[in-house]
Amino acid sequence: MSTPVAANVITQVRERVKAIETMPSIPQVFLPLLDMLNLPPDLVSLNEVVKLVSYDNTIAAQCLRVASSPLFGLAKSPDTIKAAVISLGLRRVQTILLTCCMGKAFPAKDWPLDPIVFWRHSLGCAMVCRQFSEKMGGGDREKAYMAGLMHDIGFMVNCMVFPKEFGAAVKYALERQIPLDVAELATMGFTHCESGRALAELWNLSDDMIHVIAHHHNPERSGTAQPLVALVHLSDLLCRMRALGYGYYERQKVDLVEDPAWAILLREHRKLDGVDLVRFSFELDEAVEGISHLVSTIMAGGNP
Amino acid sequence: MNAGAQPAKSSPALSAGSEPVDPVYRQIRDLVYKVSGIYKTEEKLYLLAAGCGRRMKQLSAKTSREYWDHLTAHPSRDGEMRQLLNEITIGETCLFRSQPQLDALRKVILPEIVADKTKQVTRRLRIWSAGCSTGEEPYTLAMNMMEESAGTLRNWTVEILATDLNDHSVETAKAGIYGDYALRSTPDYFKRKYFVPVEDKKLQVRPEVKKLINFSRLNLQDDSRMLFMKGMDVIFCCNVLIYFDGSSKSKVINHFYSNLNFSGYFFLGTSESLLNLNDKFHLVHFPGAIAYWKPSLKSGKL
Numbered sequence: 001m002s003t004p005v006a007a008n009v010i011t012q013v014r015e016r017v018k019a020i021e022t023m024p025s026i027p028q029v030f031l032p033l034l035d036m037l038n039l040p041p042d043l044v045s046l047n048e049v050v051k052l053v054s055y056d057n058t059i060a061a062q063c064l065r066v067a068s069s070p071l072f073g074l075a076k077s078p079d080t081i082k083a084a085v086i087s088l089g090l091r092r093v094q095t096i097l098l099t100c101c102m103g104k105a106f107p108a109k110d111w112p113l114d115p116i117v118f119w120r121h122s123l124g125c126a127m128v129c130r131q132f133s134e135k136m137g138g139g140d141r142e143k144a145y146m147a148g149l150m151h152d153i154g155f156m157v158n159c160m161v162f163p164k165e166f167g168a169a170v171k172y173a174l175e176r177q178i179p180l181d182v183a184e185l186a187t188m189g190f191t192h193c194e195s196g197r198a199l200a201e202l203w204n205l206s207d208d209m210i211h212v213i214a215h216h217h218n219p220e221r222s223g224t225a226q227p228l229v230a231l232v233h234l235s236d237l238l239c240r241m242r243a244l245g246y247g248y249y250e251r252q253k254v255d256l257v258e259d260p261a262w263a264i265l266l267r268e269h270r271k272l273d274g275v276d277l278v279r280f281s282f283e284l285d286e287a288v289e290g291i292s293h294l295v296s297t298i299m300a301g302g303n304p
Numbered sequence: 305m306n307a308g309a310q311p312a313k314s315s316p317a318l319s320a321g322s323e324p325v326d327p328v329y330r331q332i333r334d335l336v337y338k339v340s341g342i343y344k345t346e347e348k349l350y351l352l353a354a355g356c357g358r359r360m361k362q363l364s365a366k367t368s369r370e371y372w373d374h375l376t377a378h379p380s381r382d383g384e385m386r387q388l389l390n391e392i393t394i395g396e397t398c399l400f401r402s403q404p405q406l407d408a409l410r411k412v413i414l415p416e417i418v419a420d421k422t423k424q425v426t427r428r429l430r431i432w433s434a435g436c437s438t439g440e441e442p443y444t445l446a447m448n449m450m451e452e453s454a455g456t457l458r459n460w461t462v463e464i465l466a467t468d469l470n471d472h473s474v475e476t477a478k479a480g481i482y483g484d485y486a487l488r489s490t491p492d493y494f495k496r497k498y499f500v501p502v503e504d505k506k507l508q509v510r511p512e513v514k515k516l517i518n519f520s521r522l523n524l525q526d527d528s529r530m531l532f533m534k535g536m537d538v539i540f541c542c543n544v545l546i547y548f549d550g551s552s553k554s555k556v557i558n559h560f561y562s563n564l565n566f567s568g569y570f571f572l573g574t575s576e577s578l579l580n581l582n583d584k585f586h587l588v589h590f591p592g593a594i595a596y597w598k599p600s601l602k603s604g605k606l
Contacts, residue, residue: 254589257587
């Protein structure tokens with residue numbers, strides 16, 4: 001386990017993140033959507049979600065296309081947002097909207113990290129989180145999806161706020177074939193967990209989501225949201241071992257069952273023990289192509 | 305991976321735009337996995353369908369549903385499953401079959417073994433290719449170890465044991481002559497460095513590569529001989545376990561477990577799983593590759 005980052009460094013990162021004026025061109029529906037995601041599902045009405053999704057035509061069109069991706073479960077694209085909500089459910093449509101907004105919130109320009117690779121990893125992790133929680137038969141699947149999708153937003157913050165320093169960290173990781181967070185800590189003194197946390201706080205994300213973003217490399221440090229953080233940690237590792245990592249070879253051996261996160265998750269979900277991890281990995285390989293398609297859809301903007 | 309909203313069986317194929325797959329083949333895929341641990345991913349389902357097609361022709365079965373009955377309801381279902389497994393694993397052998405396995409071996413496992421054994425007097429690495437067929441795997445391993453001889457494996461002795469049940473395969477393996485098909489994944493660099501051209505546009509493995517390998521005939525069910533195969537650091541046993549039924553399969557796997565040194569690794573074929581036939585091995589992931597690890601003495605996780 002790595003040493004925690006000093007409090008004064010965290011404060012500095014927070015100040016830098018706050019100070020940037022050109023915070024990503026966030027779609028107008030994004031922040032209201034985040035607020036809505038914080039509400040208990042029974043307080044959210046169908047009409048409100050439909051209104052939110054329909055607010056921006058290009059985003060609405062994109063949501064409909066994403067909904068028809070095999071990874072979201074509809075065989076053909078729904079005709080209207082309302083039809084999508086009825087077939088997929090409110091929560092899933094909210095996460096689809098979040099997926100589309102996230103792609104737009106961070107215009108990828110001169111990133112030290114290939115944005116396609118970044119999105120493949122984030123979406124892959126979101127899928128794996130959802131699939132894991134489905135196999136375990138408990139918990140909120142869409143929340144798991146959202147946690148997987150957002151866990152690495154700190155990398156995007158680093159790309160925009162600390163491009164030079166982060167560029168050096170990426171180079172350091174590639175040369176040594178080591179995990180990115182290890183390289184960040186070695187070269188920058190903090191990681192995407194701290195910068196992601198700063199943005200998550202700025203955006204008023206829920207406490208659980210802040211924990212995921214801040215502690216997904218060390219789930220045992222999370223207090224209240226440990227099982228969710230542990231789920232993201234394991235899914236992140238599995239993605240990096242199955243062609244949905246950061247596009248370079250990480251010289252490491254991963255023993256998921258021996259990872260402390262496994263024990264944390266097992267305490268909440270006894271069914272985790274019965275998950276066939278080999279088959280799960282093979283199934284993940286099958287999803288890679290679908291995830292790549294989805295990334296192209298999201299990055300293509302609103303045009304079909 | 306199936307989408308969450310619908311039951312697995314009716315979820316659409318991920319390869320959007322391609323011909324929809326007959327759902328019976330997904331059922332057969334799941335059955336094959338349950339019986340053998342071999343998993344045909346969505347993009348390889350056509351291979352499974354082709355294998356089924358050949359068997360259906362033999363049996364004069366007209367529909368996939370009828371063939372499903374042959375696999376599940378007929379008195380000869382076990383034999384039929386074996387025939388199908390033969391069909392779907394045939395021709396999978398070639399040199400450099402799995403680059404991710406080779407990367408795991410060279411980039412992660414070798415440095416780990418070398419670090420573990422630095423204090424030992426004899427610096428010897430032993431790898432066993434169990435069920436080596438016509439030699440593609442042991443030669444691939446030998447060439448890759450030779451690439452490490454100036455680096456990680458400097459001053460180390462490498463021994464590769466290659467065994468197969470079939471005498472004819474072992475003889476073919478010893479000759480080490482391969483055509484284009486077997487060499488389709490072999491990088492040119494290796495072809496130039498470790499092969500010499502022979503007749504019929506084929507290539508033969510150079511003697512210095514052969515020197516690293518000890519070929520012999522071995523029946524993995526021969527308990528007395530299995531007891532002597534000790535001290536292995538890494539064992540490869542790809543698409544071989546399908547030939548054993550439940551109880552003899554777990555016996556062979558237990559042998560492999562004892563044949564390995566502590567901290568040793570066991571590799572199966574790239575789409576193969578040990579299922580739950582052994583609970584002492586730890587499942588470990590490397591980028592793009594899965595292996596089974598025999599815990600070290602000091603890890604206290606035996």
